[in-house]
Amino acid sequence: MTTSQRVALVTGANSGLGRFAARALVDAGYQVVGTSRNASGLADERGLSFVELDVTRDESVAAAVDAVIARFGRINVLVNNAGMGLNGASEENSITQSQRLFDINVFGVMRMTNAVLPHMRTQRSGRIVNISSIFGLMPAPFMAAYSATKFAVEGYSESVDHEVRDDGIRVVLVEPGGTRTGFDDNTAEPDNPLPVYEHRRRRSNQAVAEQVNNGDDPAVVAKAVVAAATDENPKLRYPAGSARQLVALRRFAPRRAFDKQLRKSLAAGK
Numbered sequence: 001m002t003t004s005q006r007v008a009l010v011t012g013a014n015s016g017l018g019r020f021a022a023r024a025l026v027d028a029g030y031q032v033v034g035t036s037r038n039a040s041g042l043a044d045e046r047g048l049s050f051v052e053l054d055v056t057r058d059e060s061v062a063a064a065v066d067a068v069i070a071r072f073g074r075i076n077v078l079v080n081n082a083g084m085g086l087n088g089a090s091e092e093n094s095i096t097q098s099q100r101l102f103d104i105n106v107f108g109v110m111r112m113t114n115a116v117l118p119h120m121r122t123q124r125s126g127r128i129v130n131i132s133s134i135f136g137l138m139p140a141p142f143m144a145a146y147s148a149t150k151f152a153v154e155g156y157s158e159s160v161d162h163e164v165r166d167d168g169i170r171v172v173l174v175e176p177g178g179t180r181t182g183f184d185d186n187t188a189e190p191d192n193p194l195p196v197y198e199h200r201r202r203r204s205n206q207a208v209a210e211q212v213n214n215g216d217d218p219a220v221v222a223k224a225v226v227a228a229a230t231d232e233n234p235k236l237r238y239p240a241g242s243a244r245q246l247v248a249l250r251r252f253a254p255r256r257a258f259d260k261q262l263r264k265s266l267a268a269g270k
Contacts, residue, residue: 005031007072008229009065011055011112012082014042016181017131017218021079022048024222028230030077033068055082055108065115074123077229078116080109081131083149087205088190089197090144097191098145105149106156113160117169126169129228130157134177134243142197142204161236172228172236177243178208178215216241 008025012018013034022034026047035053036042042050053064068075083105086093109130120126135143136150154173161171193201224240239246 005029006076007068007074008032008077008079009035009068009075009116010079010081011035011053011108013048014039014050016186017176017179017221018079018081020181020218020222021081021225024219024226025077025079025229028226030229031072033072035064035082053082055111056103058111061111061115065112065119069119075116075119076125077127077129078112079129079131079225079229080112082108083131083186085143085187086145086190087142087187088193088201089142092190092192092194092197092201093145094191097188098148101145101188102149102152105146106152109153109156113171117164120169121164121167124168127229127234128157128160128169128171129225130171130173131225132157132173132175134175134239134246136173136175138246142201143208158236170234172234172238174221174224174228175237175239175243176216176221176224177239177241177246178211179218179221179241180212180215181218 006029008022008030010018010022010025010032011034013022013032014036018034022032025032026045030047032048034042034048034050036050037052037054039050039052044050051064051067052060054060065075084101086097086101113128116126116128120128130153132153133146133150135147136154139147139151157171157173164171190201220241224238228234228238
């Protein structure tokens, strides 16, 4: 089956922000294919169907992209949303944990991008929307590995955008702040917890959980995803919701004062 509709592929669309983004793209007129590591229990909806995908496996990525092309004939937009978090001080995170985090948050983005680029280049158009984070611009205590993955996605996206513009393809970033999506439910605890960090780590985790629970409506971020996918002349970055204010503060506030307030707000010390 082919379709005359624009087709969007959204990774990690079974829950959270990915689910909101997928539905928003359906409302914007897209035929959307969402992905999940286990799609067997997910029912297709109007304009939204699912395929299984593990972004850490090359063969799974290739099979999912090929399945979408075979069914719909095109991929106009890829939204790289699948990801996870990691709690703890850097010293508490094992290298194995950090490698797993990078394999999902960074190399998963690279695998998906490499898989869709040949198709987009053939059709001389395409949009790749990478979900970053305010922590890809503003590193935070007890989130070193996670921030590192999002900084990597930021730099990767900018570089690839330069490489593919002549082929009619754009790579853009959506940067959410705290969003009510249950992100902390998909965040691993450190392998090697140390007593020296326990009190501050617990306070920091509580502060982040409060920011998430009291954060932006995910519909606000989904709206930014739609804009990133559809704008005729897209911006490189789309900070969403509270992230817009934080980006402005980081840019204009004195660095020492900003960093002190950041540590205080995340209950990480003086």
